[in-house]
Structures are given as C-alpha cells and as structure tokens.
Amino acid sequence: MAQQTIYLGAAANDRTGEKLREGGAKINANFDEIYAFKIGFSAFGISLGAALDGPAGRTLLGALGNSGAQQMDGSAHLTVNSTAGAFVASGTEGLCLYGSGATITAVHADAGQGSVRSYSYGGSVASLRTYAALGTYAARTDLTTGFVISDWSSYGYVGGAFTELSRIRTTLTSAAPAAANKQTTMTFYVCRDGSSGIVSAFRLQYGLNESYQVLAPSADNTLTLGTSAQRWSVVYAGTGTINTSDARTKRDAGAIPEELLDAWGGVEWVQYRFLDAFTEKGEDARWHMGLIAQHVRDAIDSVMGEGAAIRLGLVCHDQWEEQEEIRQPVMGEREKKIGRGKKARIEVEEFDTGETEVMQEAREAGDRWGLRYEECFAVEAAYQRRRMDKIEALLTGR
Numbered sequence: 001m002a003q004q005t006i007y008l009g010a011a012a013n014d015r016t017g018e019k020l021r022e023g024g025a026k027i028n029a030n031f032d033e034i035y036a037f038k039i040g041f042s043a044f045g046i047s048l049g050a051a052l053d054g055p056a057g058r059t060l061l062g063a064l065g066n067s068g069a070q071q072m073d074g075s076a077h078l079t080v081n082s083t084a085g086a087f088v089a090s091g092t093e094g095l096c097l098y099g100s101g102a103t104i105t106a107v108h109a110d111a112g113q114g115s116v117r118s119y120s121y122g123g124s125v126a127s128l129r130t131y132a133a134l135g136t137y138a139a140r141t142d143l144t145t146g147f148v149i150s151d152w153s154s155y156g157y158v159g160g161a162f163t164e165l166s167r168i169r170t171t172l173t174s175a176a177p178a179a180a181n182k183q184t185t186m187t188f189y190v191c192r193d194g195s196s197g198i199v200s201a202f203r204l205q206y207g208l209n210e211s212y213q214v215l216a217p218s219a220d221n222t223l224t225l226g227t228s229a230q231r232w233s234v235v236y237a238g239t240g241t242i243n244t245s246d247a248r249t250k251r252d253a254g255a256i257p258e259e260l261l262d263a264w265g266g267v268e269w270v271q272y273r274f275l276d277a278f279t280e281k282g283e284d285a286r287w288h289m290g291l292i293a294q295h296v297r298d299a300i301d302s303v304m305g306e307g308a309a310i311r312l313g314l315v316c317h318d319q320w321e322e323q324e325e326i327r328q329p330v331m332g333e334r335e336k337k338i339g340r341g342k343k344a345r346i347e348v349e350e351f352d353t354g355e356t357e358v359m360q361e362a363r364e365a366g367d368r369w370g371l372r373y374e375e376c377f378a379v380e381a382a383y384q385r386r387r388m389d390k391i392e393a394l395l396t397g398r
Helices: 020-037 053-062 258-264 275-284 293-304 308-312 373-396
Strands: 070-073 078-080 096-097 147-157 161-174 182-193 196-206 208-211 268-273 287-292 316-318 327-339 344-361 365-371
Touching: 161 196, 258 293, 258 373, 275 308, 293 308, 293 316, 293 365, 308 316
Parallel strands: 078 096
Antiparallel strands: 070 078, 147 161, 161 182, 182 196, 196 208, 268 287, 316 365, 327 344
8 A cells, every 4th residue: 555645734723634534544544554664673763563474575575685575473583685485594593694695794884893793681692693504594405524514704995905904813723623623713814015816824723823913012021932831832943942142131240259159169050851741651760861950959048058058040839829610501402393384484593512511620728949051050050160160170280
C-alpha cells in the first residue's frame, strides 16, 4: 500500500479538507502497514518495532544489498545478500553479511576515523573473531595443514594508491590437525625502505619464536633479557657477547687491588653437576667446570670484609617475591540447532569445558647467587699474571 496523505485543505478553516473520520482512517491504515512489518531495529534513530521477516521485509530492505535478498527472523537476525536457503544467521549475531566475492563489507569515512569497534558491558567479553572452514556454509569441512586462517592487514595511501603496509597472519601449522592438534603460527609483516612489498619481521609459534630482523630493546641499556627467577636455559650464538668497554663510559680506572688478588688465591675452580639435570638424567647428567658463587663470596669476604664481593660486582645476589598461580576457565564453542524445518537455524554457543589453563605460574619467594664470569676471568688472569711475575723474579733474581 502506498502512503496515504490527509488533505488539509487550501487554507485554514476553508472547509475543503478531509473529514476527521476519513483522516483518522488514513492514519490507522498507515500505522497498520508499519506494524505489519514489526521492524526490530532503529532507522535513522526512530524505533519502529520488534521483528521483521518475510517478503514484505525484504522489499523494504531491498536497497541494502545488490541482490535485494535480505531477511530478518524472529530473533532480529538481519541477513544481507542471502535467502533463507543459502545462509541462516547463527548464534546471536544481529547483522550477518553473506557473499561469495572477496570483499563482503567495507567501512569508509571521509572525515574522522573509519573504524570497526566492539563494545561490551556487564562483564561480558568484547571480541572481534574470524572463523574459517573448508567446504561450504552448509557442508563445512576441517582445515588442512598450511591453511591461512586469517589476515589482519593495514593499507595506506602511498604513491598514488592504497598499498599494504603491515599484516598479521595466522596459519594452521599442525602436521596432523585434529581436536587436540591445533598448532598455529602468527607471522608479523611490515614494510621497509627499498622494497615495494611487505616482508616478514617476526613469527610466533608455541616453543619457537623467530625474528627476521634485529631484535633490540626500546631504550639503550635499560632492559634485561630474562630475570633472576625466569632464566633462559641455553643461548645459542655464532659468536660471544660484546660488552661495552669504552673509556668514555668509565671512571676511576685503576689497577686491581692486591688485597683482591690475595683473596682470589682462596678461590677454587671445581667440577659439578646441576641438580635438575641429575634428577632428570641420573648418572648420565653431564659434568661442568667453573666456580661456585658462594665459594667466591666467602673467599673474598674472608680477606676484604663481609659484603666486599657484592660491592665489587663480580658476585650477584638476586631476590624475588612470592607469586600466586592464576588460572582461567577454558571456554569452548559448540553448535546448537534451534527450531525445526525451514525456520531451523544453527547457533554457536560458548560453554565452560571444565578445564582451566595457567595464566601465571606459582612461584615461592626465593633468592639466587650468581657470578659475572667475565669479571672472574679478569681477576683470575690478573692473579696468574702476578703469580708469573713473582716466579720470573725468583728465577732471574730481580
């Protein structure tokens, strides 16, 4: 039905307008048509009702999609570019966009910020999710090894065209994907000068993180690699570390005190096995050679006074506070069929699997003694040089 307009007359009170009853009938007819659609969303800020479905609703919403095929079911799921047989809204999605092309939807902004945002209130999680499967919507199949699950890319207008400037890619890398085999890799891509395309910069994978560029701290000489309570087990490198030894960064340079060299004579180089290695391997645990931090401390302190070893800096003592374990529930998703026949739909609901995962490991308060071996070697070299000088003096009689 076309909109019915009430004729008001040529001028006020000229008795040419429609009668009150006829005008009221047109008003009722207009509202009856609006309520017949039962629209469950706000158009241009005007709330129009509770739910929209059927051919009349698709006609009203025909401008939303190229195909003119839209649907809104009784749960206020608005689907664009789809018929009920091709695609049905699942879960509690309010707006579903369906298509077989590469681009399903786009956000443009001539001013301000063009953004897609997720808001959440009442304690629920605000999330942006991507889903990927092989097959079709109606006949989904499992992903295979090497499948790229998602790309989050940023494009900028450079050189007269939009070009990709960065990307975060998630790839299924498990050799045998299954319910308990879902290893994935996240690769970070960026642009660099001298190249027109993006290049991989960093890759995250459980048990192995790879950097394709220089890995550097945000500020010079301010951050540590690991902590006294969270150490790296082994460092593999092509060459040794380079320590700053620039004269411009030092003061009070002088000879190693004779008293320290006297004390160093009481330091013993030993062989030992690590407790954790022996617990794991027993007698197969390997032997190591070196120093014991407490032995070095005691040897120096016995000659130079208590605390002298730490004040010198070649012996380190680190402490940490107790840390409680923090766990969180492991949530899963499962499909649930709602309704029957043609009106049936599949909802995806989240559920608590009953399992939990550790977000923060428990840790008792403790402390650990350590050595700066390069400084210990320097003192050992000075001690041996002094010793050789004394032997040479005795032999030459000087």
